[in-house]
Amino acid sequence: MSPTWSGRPRSLKASLLSAALGLALVATAVSPSIKPALAADGGTLVIASTQIPRHFNGAVQSGLATAMPSTQIFASPLRYDDNWNPQPYLAKSWEVSPDGLSVTLKLIDNALFHDGKPVTSEDVAFSIMTIKANHPFQSMLAAVDKVDTPDPLTAIIRLKHPHPALLLAMSPALMPIIPKHVYGDGQDVKAHPANLKPIGSGPYRLTEYKQGEFYTLEKFDKFFIPGRPKLDKIVVKLVSDSNAAVVSLERGDINLLPFVSNTRDIDRIERMANVTITDKGFAGVGPINWLAFNTRKKPLDDLRVRQAIAYAANREFIVSKLMNGKPKMATSPIAPGSPLLAPDIEMYKLDLAKSQKLLDEAGYPKAADGSRMNLTIDFIPGDEEQQRNVAEYLRSQLKRVGINLEVRAAPDFPTWAQRIANYDFDLTMDNVFNWGDPVIGVNRTYLSSNIRKGIIWSNTQQYSNPKVDELLAAGAEEKSPEKRKAIYAEFQKQVVNDVPVYFINSAPYRNAFAKGLDNLPTTIWGVMSPLDDIYWKEKPKT
Amino acid sequence: MTTIKSTAVKPDTTMLPARAATSPIAAALRQFARSPAGVAGAVVLILIILATLLGPHLYGVDPLDIAGAPLTPPDADAWLGTDYLGRDILSGLLQGGRATLAVGGVAALITIVIGVTMGSLAGFFGGPIDTALVKVTEFFQILPPLLFAMVLVTLFGQSLVVVTLAIGVVSWPSAARLTRAEFLRLRNLDFVKASRAAGGGNGHLILRVVLPNALPPIIVSATLAIGVAILFEGGLSFLGLGDPNTMSWGLMLGQNRNYVLDAWWTVTFPGAAIFIAVLAISLIGDGINDAINPRLRKRG
Numbered sequence: 001m002s003p004t005w006s007g008r009p010r011s012l013k014a015s016l017l018s019a020a021l022g023l024a025l026v027a028t029a030v031s032p033s034i035k036p037a038l039a040a041d042g043g044t045l046v047i048a049s050t051q052i053p054r055h056f057n058g059a060v061q062s063g064l065a066t067a068m069p070s071t072q073i074f075a076s077p078l079r080y081d082d083n084w085n086p087q088p089y090l091a092k093s094w095e096v097s098p099d100g101l102s103v104t105l106k107l108i109d110n111a112l113f114h115d116g117k118p119v120t121s122e123d124v125a126f127s128i129m130t131i132k133a134n135h136p137f138q139s140m141l142a143a144v145d146k147v148d149t150p151d152p153l154t155a156i157i158r159l160k161h162p163h164p165a166l167l168l169a170m171s172p173a174l175m176p177i178i179p180k181h182v183y184g185d186g187q188d189v190k191a192h193p194a195n196l197k198p199i200g201s202g203p204y205r206l207t208e209y210k211q212g213e214f215y216t217l218e219k220f221d222k223f224f225i226p227g228r229p230k231l232d233k234i235v236v237k238l239v240s241d242s243n244a245a246v247v248s249l250e251r252g253d254i255n256l257l258p259f260v261s262n263t264r265d266i267d268r269i270e271r272m273a274n275v276t277i278t279d280k281g282f283a284g285v286g287p288i289n290w291l292a293f294n295t296r297k298k299p300l301d302d303l304r305v306r307q308a309i310a311y312a313a314n315r316e317f318i319v320s321k322l323m324n325g326k327p328k329m330a331t332s333p334i335a336p337g338s339p340l341l342a343p344d345i346e347m348y349k350l351d352l353a354k355s356q357k358l359l360d361e362a363g364y365p366k367a368a369d370g371s372r373m374n375l376t377i378d379f380i381p382g383d384e385e386q387q388r389n390v391a392e393y394l395r396s397q398l399k400r401v402g403i404n405l406e407v408r409a410a411p412d413f414p415t416w417a418q419r420i421a422n423y424d425f426d427l428t429m430d431n432v433f434n435w436g437d438p439v440i441g442v443n444r445t446y447l448s449s450n451i452r453k454g455i456i457w458s459n460t461q462q463y464s465n466p467k468v469d470e471l472l473a474a475g476a477e478e479k480s481p482e483k484r485k486a487i488y489a490e491f492q493k494q495v496v497n498d499v500p501v502y503f504i505n506s507a508p509y510r511n512a513f514a515k516g517l518d519n520l521p522t523t524i525w526g527v528m529s530p531l532d533d534i535y536w537k538e539k540p541k542t
Numbered sequence: 543m544t545t546i547k548s549t550a551v552k553p554d555t556t557m558l559p560a561r562a563a564t565s566p567i568a569a570a571l572r573q574f575a576r577s578p579a580g581v582a583g584a585v586v587l588i589l590i591i592l593a594t595l596l597g598p599h600l601y602g603v604d605p606l607d608i609a610g611a612p613l614t615p616p617d618a619d620a621w622l623g624t625d626y627l628g629r630d631i632l633s634g635l636l637q638g639g640r641a642t643l644a645v646g647g648v649a650a651l652i653t654i655v656i657g658v659t660m661g662s663l664a665g666f667f668g669g670p671i672d673t674a675l676v677k678v679t680e681f682f683q684i685l686p687p688l689l690f691a692m693v694l695v696t697l698f699g700q701s702l703v704v705v706t707l708a709i710g711v712v713s714w715p716s717a718a719r720l721t722r723a724e725f726l727r728l729r730n731l732d733f734v735k736a737s738r739a740a741g742g743g744n745g746h747l748i749l750r751v752v753l754p755n756a757l758p759p760i761i762v763s764a765t766l767a768i769g770v771a772i773l774f775e776g777g778l779s780f781l782g783l784g785d786p787n788t789m790s791w792g793l794m795l796g797q798n799r800n801y802v803l804d805a806w807w808t809v810t811f812p813g814a815a816i817f818i819a820v821l822a823i824s825l826i827g828d829g830i831n832d833a834i835n836p837r838l839r840k841r842g
Contacts, residue, residue: 264804321628322612396608411695411700
């Protein structure tokens, strides 16, 4: 195949340069105060993040910390807009066969990796099979049988059964296309040295990384979309103290603070005159803060006890008072903001009388001292507002219906994860992400086949309902969007009724931007999607 | 031999300086009453203890219960306001004081028991026993106490019992060194020699002869240890290592520290409570020191 891509990007750069030069000449002639290089100088975006990546290869690592840089460095077949609509990216077109068993991707012809080699269907096939084998989200590509590559610009994904979640799985955060000529050298991809010196085809190249301190992304001048990225450079400072990051934002030392989730920080940033803060950009992640039950442990194996706790918990108070009304309420396993969210489902509005009645019926009458049972509650250490405070609040709240709740603090995350993954808990607070499609991030919590001891964020509730298993299996393969929506509505109704989990709120994530920035990343993936369109409308004074 | 010993011991002890006065405790109390700071400290501490013992019955609000909206400033309903969950601060202070003072007292007791045992054995016997015990003491002394306590609490769980034990275990070296120094000074004095010559065994010499004379500085140190233990509990809770199921002043301080800019009352009152209690205990310590210091006694 002849590389048709060779000449173009260079000529673009050359023309930009000459334009800038010309402008500079004119400008100096007219007025020396006008900054001449505006057209060519996209400027630098300084980001502070508390999310410290282990490495930059999103093909083998999930999580926000890796997703943000990985989506700048690697391009993916598709990207998404604000309304869950797929957009062309590396794939200029995509077609699902009528039987739903294959998806044909036509690639654009001018995409280059940062080392100058072209992106071909071989790389797409290699990436998909690598992700299927190594990515923690096993259900994401489990349906993929193989990827055919009839020519360098066509990839046909062959499926074992229809797999509608595949389109979302082709998002930047979930399917980075990694170069076969780098990662295909036989080394273990999870520990590949190139994970720290990545080569992708995205809008930015990683040029410097100081472990735990910062990383620098520079504009890739042969990026396949003309005129992008608009910025020259992104510097990501890795910080451990979110307070310090908020102060730097106010002082203008940083221009973007992603993943703000503390409601007092949000309040503070909302009052800053030089900053725009938005809750858009997290619909894809779909983070839900919830209370989980160990459904095989007495007395929580009794549905009535779990329902009684749900009726006593008072989600409205938690969201409006404890969290200042910043998050949205979560009522079902599907996060708010998803098109699959079912409308009318049981809300478990506060009803202490009903709660008491259910506990009586379940055979736990009040003892002389007013108590019915003793339970413990765990929480993820570190996030006080979303986790610890809710646990402490529930202790007071459940006491009203005669449940003595002991708060068990864990000194660190592994201790908590160990307890939960080995079913050594009664109740626990937890925070789990939807990741766009139920098959990717929801099924794992409810499928009885995913009760896997020792693995955190599997079905640690040990919840098992054959009807739910059936619905999830059907939803995973249903091609018609309407029917699929109906199936998941049924699923949500069933799970909410069975209360393996009491859903509380969608974590109040926000992104905060300096005012001079425009075209903010407000798509469903936010900053976990290429930042190639954001630009400085008005540069900050330095 | 045995008969001589038993008859010889009794007159011997009455000859000891500390027991020579007819009622040394009454004398010390008289002396203590002359120290205004010490009396003030004692009065304040007694008031605090009474408040924590009787207060919860009189005020009648459960400190772990949600009493109102979160972070409401002090008003007629909640006299000292509510914390980040809407729990009553005043009731937290009253109830939490029990845990705080209990931790302080018990941890100080542990400190003194371990410290005095180690110090007296080392100081009395000297030689290889002294060397070995001093090494052990030094081993504990070189570990930064707060870090060491944090490790212990992390390992054994965040409960009030563990926190108390941890504070005691990390604080005893100074008491041990103090006791050892006193024993080294006293063990060769004439009355100890006399007692030994009269046939007193080691146990008798340590417990009945040397220790009573070494007690004054130890009592002062024990008093101060209570204050230090209270501060320690506050520090551990501040770092998030307190017992979340038992209200204490340190826990209130630690859990509310994030809200200090929005709600001053959530941290000011527990902070002031710790400050006043520790100050009162220090003043008492000073008062006792004055009371049992022979030089000051002569002056008075």
